[in-house]
Structures are given as structure tokens and as C-alpha cells.
Amino acid sequence: MILNFQQIFLLFFFGAIGSVKDQSAGCDSLYYFKNKVEVTFLKYNAKGDKTGKDIGNIEEISESNGILKSTYHLTKLDINNKVIEKSAADISCDRTGLKIGFQIPGELTENSKNMFYSYPSNMVVGQSLEGNLSFNVKSIIKGKKTDIFFSISNRKVVAEEKTKVPFGIFDTFKIQYDLQVKFKFLGLSIPMNLKIYEWYCPKLGIIKTEGYNKDGKLEETSVLYSIVTK
Template identity: 30%
Template sequence: MKKLFSMILLMFSACLLAISQDCTIYIPSDIGTELHFQTSNAKGKIQGIYSQKVISVKNIGGETHYDLLQTHRDPKNQEKIIIQDTISFRCKGNVFYIDMEKYLNQKQMEGFKGMEVKITTNDLIYPSNLSPGMALNDGSISLQVGSGIMNMTTNIINRKVEAHENITTAAGTFKCYKISEDVKSKMGFITVQLHNVSWIVKNIGTIRSESYNKKGKLDSTTELIKIVK
């Protein structure tokens, strides 16, 4: 009876996993895989380096949850860690979800320790079959500290698949989907508007991204420079 129960449980788990595997993911799926990125300003000067390492892949209630450890390092001394945080992704059915909490400024969040913080999100999603011209859903995150001491909101709108094209970085050449979006962030009386363009590929993620200010001038570029498996 115990063996029969174990077999049924195993088959049930396999069915759940099969359901979650229908979606196309835009991150690595193997634990231990590391992606290394480099961010430069408009003049090409390196401003930041960071890595993302897959540390957990779990099946929870028919969904596959992925956790990546994101580590930001000092560009002048790569042994020095500036900050680390965990970012999360999930697959449900044939849809890939990106946790909007990845857009929070972690340094600012450290300043809210011990305070009541309410976070509301509407996660970004990617359907399995992207194609040029396709419109994607909006995403948002809002944060309220205490009883309205501070409020922050970020809305990602006008998301669209622009093209399917090759992008080359130090990590190699990849056939990517080009995604454009507008980002509007507000903290108190301060409002920031950006236009982002990113190139993504399945089973890896972002290969290159560009951020433009509200005047349409390039602010920064981030590129994948190395994959470690």
C-alpha cells in the first residue's frame, strides 16, 4: 500500500511539472547557472556589474518557481559586494511571470527596516509564443510605508514585441525578441519617465537592454557578458 501511494504521488507530481513546463521561460532553468552583466552609461563608461545565479527551482501547486540570487559588485573592486537580493519568477500553465518586486530599489528598502511596508504588484507576463507586433500586458508595483509616510509606484506600460533579430555581446550571438516599454515611477512629488528596449531569448533571459530618458536620449546600456554553467 505504501509503495502504491508513493507511486501515485510521484505520478501526480510529474503531471504538475508537465503542466508548468508548457511555458517558455526567459531565465536559465538549471540550478547553479550564472549570468554576468555589465552596465555602461551613454558614453560607454562602466557604471555597474552584477550577476544572477539560479539557486532554487521548485514545483508549488502546479507552478514552477525559480529563485535567482542577484549580486551587485563594485566595478573597481569585483571582490566587494555592494548588495545581494533574491529575485523570483514562475511558470503557470503556458505563461511566464516576472515578479515586479525586482524593480524595487534594494538600498531604499533597507532604510524601511522595522517599518510597516505594504507592497501591491501586478506581475509582468510573457506568453509562450511571442511574435513581432504582439502587445504585452502592463505591470505595476506600489509601495506604501507606514500610514502614508511615503508612497512609491512604478508602472510599466506600452509593452510590445518589436522584432525577432540577432544581438551580439561578449557572451555570444543570440536570436532575440526585441521588447519595448515605457516606465513611469513616482515617489512623493518626484516623477521619472523612461523608455526601455530589451532583447530577450528563451532559457537565458535579457541579452541586452537600453534605457532612454523622457527626451529620448540614451541613459544606459546593460549587456550579458558571460554565462557560467
């Protein structure tokens, strides 16, 4: 009845070698604005076992007044390639940076809001980032009415790292934030506190995500596997 860590992790992530400090490549170098491409992330549990994959498709790319926009359609698959859910996020980018829309899957919520994570073009280590969110969602989980409280806080850049994923090796910024999820149903309140890390390449986009539980134990990893032209 209550979502486990993997399901919560899936709600939040759509999760060339270059210098992080050279951010002049522009918005059109990001995979979020590549026409007719398919972006695949592989998912692993704490033991390193593959648990599924995310497949992203970019549609509705447009540009107006120096702002690039697109819609990132995401399909989440389990280890047997069975569709878990589908969702979409609005993406925008201009000279100030990238914004990735936050969206909870439509089948779970009655009142999702349009919010976003920010990835500024002038990113530096130690910088606090936009994307602190706090909101409630009324959902139906296995036929039971459930209130879910989400709180995302303390988003900040903590390091510059050269990061290896199946797609290649990239210079990235490592971003961390706190995620609190609290379920309320049948008079009970069940909290879940998570620490999330993202590795963001300014010339490509997010290439890796990790989620840790309140005890600091790794729960799941998502890594960029491929970007192919359809």
C-alpha cells in the same frame, strides 16, 4: 536624497544561436532554471563606460503540475565590486510562457507587492504583454520618508532582432515599455519618465536591457556577459 537614473534602472532589472520562431526548447532551456550556475550582466553608461555588474544565482528550483519554479538571487556591484544591494525574484514557467517576479529591494520599501513581467511562449511582433503595473511604495531614503509612485505601461513586442552581447549572438524579441517614477517628499513631487527596451531570447532569457530618458537619450545598458557553472 533622490535616486538618480542609474539607481532607478537597478531597481528594475535582474537584467546559442537559434530561431525565435522555434520556441519548442521549453522552460528548462532558460538560464533561470539552470542549477548551480552564475549569471553575470555588465552595466555601461551612455558613454560606454563600465559602471558595474549584476550577478545572478538560481536557487530553489522545483517542478509541480507542469510548472517550473525558481528563485533568482541578484547581487548588484559597482565598478569597484562593492555590493550596492541584494534582492531576489520568484520565477515561474509553463507551456504558456515565462513570468519574472517584480521586486523592489527590501531595504527601500515597507509595502512591496508580488507582481510580474510576462513573456508568453507564443510571442509575436506587435503583441501587447502583461506587466502593466501601478503602485505606491513608502520608503526611507537617507533618513527621509519618501513616497514613490511607479507606473509601468505599454509593454509590447516591437521587433525580432539578431542581438549580439558578450555571451554570444542570439535571435531575440525586442520589447519596450514606459516607466514613470514619481518621488514625493517634503511636499515636493519630482517625476522621472523613462523608456525601457529589453531583448528576450526564448531559448535563454533576457540578454540585454537599455534605458532612455524622456528626451530619448540613452542612459544605461545591461548585457549578458557569462553563464558559468559554479
